[in-house]
Amino acid sequence: MRILGLVLALGAISWALYQMAGNGEEGSVITAEHQKSLDKAKQLEQAMKDASQRSMQDADNN
Numbered sequence: 314m315r316i317l318g319l320v321l322a323l324g325a326i327s328w329a330l331y332q333m334a335g336n337g338e339e340g341s342v343i344t345a346e347h348q349k350s351l352d353k354a355k356q357l358e359q360a361m362k363d364a365s366q367r368s369m370q371d372a373d374n375n
Contacts, residue, residue, distance in 0.1 A: 343351070
C-alpha cells in the first residue's frame with residue numbers, strides 16, 4: 314500500500330512540474346523579436362548567396 318501511495322505521489326509531483334514547465338511546449342531562450350531578426354538575417358544571407366552564384370555564373374558564361 315505504501316508503494317502505491319509513493320507511485321501516486323510521484324505521479325502527482327511529475328504532473329505538477331510538467332504543468333509548471335509549460336505543458337511540454339517548446340521553450341526557447343530566444344524572444345520572438347530576436348527570432349524574427351534571425352529569420353530576416355537568414356533570408357538576407359540566402360539572397361546574398363543566390364546573387365553571388367548568379368554573378369559567378371554570368372562571369373563564367375561571358
